[in-house]
Amino acid sequence: MPKIKQVYICTQCGYESPKWYGQCPQCKEWSTFEEKTVQQSSQVSPAGSSKALEIKPIGSIKGSSEMRFSTGLKELDRVLGGGLVVGSLTLVGGDPGIGKSTLMLQICQYLGQDKTILYVSGEESMSQIKLRAERLQVNTNNLYLACETNVESVLAACLLNQPEILIVDSVQTMMCERVSGTPGSVSQIKEATAAFMHLAKEQGITVFVIGHVTKEGALAGPKVLEHMVDTVLYFEGDKNLNHRILRTVKNRFGSTNEIGVFDMQNGGLIEVDNPSKMFLEGRPENVPGTCVTCILEGTRPVLAEIQALVSKTGYPVPRRMASGIDFNRMALLIAVLEKRANFVLYNQDAYVNVVGGFKVLETAADLAIVLAIASGFSDFEMPGDLIAVGEIGLSGEIRAVSFLEKRIKEAQKLGFSKIMVPSRNKLSHPIEGIEIIRVSSVSQAIYKIRNNLQ
Numbered sequence: 001m002p003k004i005k006q007v008y009i010c011t012q013c014g015y016e017s018p019k020w021y022g023q024c025p026q027c028k029e030w031s032t033f034e035e036k037t038v039q040q041s042s043q044v045s046p047a048g049s050s051k052a053l054e055i056k057p058i059g060s061i062k063g064s065s066e067m068r069f070s071t072g073l074k075e076l077d078r079v080l081g082g083g084l085v086v087g088s089l090t091l092v093g094g095d096p097g098i099g100k101s102t103l104m105l106q107i108c109q110y111l112g113q114d115k116t117i118l119y120v121s122g123e124e125s126m127s128q129i130k131l132r133a134e135r136l137q138v139n140t141n142n143l144y145l146a147c148e149t150n151v152e153s154v155l156a157a158c159l160l161n162q163p164e165i166l167i168v169d170s171v172q173t174m175m176c177e178r179v180s181g182t183p184g185s186v187s188q189i190k191e192a193t194a195a196f197m198h199l200a201k202e203q204g205i206t207v208f209v210i211g212h213v214t215k216e217g218a219l220a221g222p223k224v225l226e227h228m229v230d231t232v233l234y235f236e237g238d239k240n241l242n243h244r245i246l247r248t249v250k251n252r253f254g255s256t257n258e259i260g261v262f263d264m265q266n267g268g269l270i271e272v273d274n275p276s277k278m279f280l281e282g283r284p285e286n287v288p289g290t291c292v293t294c295i296l297e298g299t300r301p302v303l304a305e306i307q308a309l310v311s312k313t314g315y316p317v318p319r320r321m322a323s324g325i326d327f328n329r330m331a332l333l334i335a336v337l338e339k340r341a342n343f344v345l346y347n348q349d350a351y352v353n354v355v356g357g358f359k360v361l362e363t364a365a366d367l368a369i370v371l372a373i374a375s376g377f378s379d380f381e382m383p384g385d386l387i388a389v390g391e392i393g394l395s396g397e398i399r400a401v402s403f404l405e406k407r408i409k410e411a412q413k414l415g416f417s418k419i420m421v422p423s424r425n426k427l428s429h430p431i432e433g434i435e436i437i438r439v440s441s442v443s444q445a446i447y448k449i450r451n452n453l454q
């Protein structure tokens with residue numbers, strides 16, 4: 001016998017409780033609790049199932065090869081794992097104003113050559129979208145617009161018109177009639193996404209859903225939808241800078257952690273083929289406190305410049321600031337420098353920054369961070385044509401990194417003539433045209449630089 005239970009659910013964040021609250025303990029919103037009746041079956045039992053489950057041996061199932069098509073933007077195809085998969089649902093997340101709508105509208109021109117697209121906006125009027133389309137030179141006749149926030153109406157329009165691609169801008173404005181809660185609340189965005197997912201799978205429509213990352217971060221943002229969708233792309237970047245990074249966070253049809261790099265211009269987003277060159281622009285050479293490293297973003301090597309400023313502190317506890325790298329990693333590397341290379345840093349403020357707003361989270365950047373801090377502290381010049389890669393262990397040893405050849409090639413491509421690498425890394429074949437400096441410990445690396453790499 002199913003039991004009937006009364007529960008109170010927060011319409012904002014979905015928090016469930018047996019008693020009523022004026023303020024939600026989870027999201028701290030006021031007056032958001034609604035009473036709901038739920039049926040609860042007392043025990044899970046096989047007799048309760050109304051449907052016989054069909055089971056098959058895996059060998060008897062025919063795999064259909066996924067059908068992919070290009071979006072016309074190489075950088076976007078790359079993060080999608082080689083193009084869009086028919087009938088997939090992709091969530092494009094990011095801060096408001098970062099360029100999500102721009103990107104989606106921009107790909108319509110290419111996709112519209114042989115596919116019909118329905119662009120549903122719950123945020124902007126048709127004339128606003130038209131204006132932007134003109135600016136982006138999107139004028140295909142296969143692009144249809146609708147301004148709607150009702151999910152049921154969007155689904156009905158898709159069934160009637162059968163577009164091949166549906167773009168929903170944004171999920172936070174969508175509203176399901178049969179679910180309580182305001183648009184943008186967890187229950188609403190989950191239900192809307194589930195409905196679009198169903199549409200994608202049933203009708204073979206390729207769906208893009210845009211989701212804003214809200215001020216609260218994870219709450220009510222695209223984070224709660226990640227498990228439901230096929231692919232999650234995040235648009236990152238500093239709004240004050242022009243470059244934007246599109247990152248794969250989840251991909252059921254390809255690898256994750258790929259990045260696509262774009263430059264926001266007056267005419268829309270321009271693809272950046274060579275991000276390393278962009279991140280190194282305006283780099284000072286032969287000065288203390290800076291070192292270039294090469295990190296891997298998915299399968300792609302990217303060069304990044306790390307800068308450090310170290311100066312005597314005026315406070316009882318020195319200030320430490322890390323921007324673009326992990327703060328705890330920086331603390332650990334400073335400790336290694338103190339203990340294993342005899343640098344006295346306990347009374348020094350240290351600021352480390354990755355130029356261009358880029359984030360460096362790979363441990364292969366350790367050596368460059370340490371060299372930047374050490375040279376920033378001791379004021380010795382870092383050679384401008386050198387890059388450094390290597391992970392640092394707590395005993396001050398330099399540990400091997402993966403895909404060293406790839407990193408060396410990228411450094412060579414950008415005109416670097418020297419690369420400092422862990423001596424533990426073995427190269428499968430000799431590489432010409434770049435001097436390879438092997439080091440096994442932090443103190444050896446610093447010693448070599450101070451002695452002009454002899």
Ligand code: TYD
Nearest residue numbers: 096097098099100101102264265266267268
């Ligand atoms: P938008 O795509 O509206 O952001 P989102 O949908 O993620 O909220 O991007 C808006 C920003 O992009 C806005 O600050 C202006 C800028 N922009 C350009 O620089 N060039 C362009 O061609 C367009 C269309 C927008």
Ligand code: MG
Nearest residue numbers: 100101123169
């Ligand atoms: Mg937008």
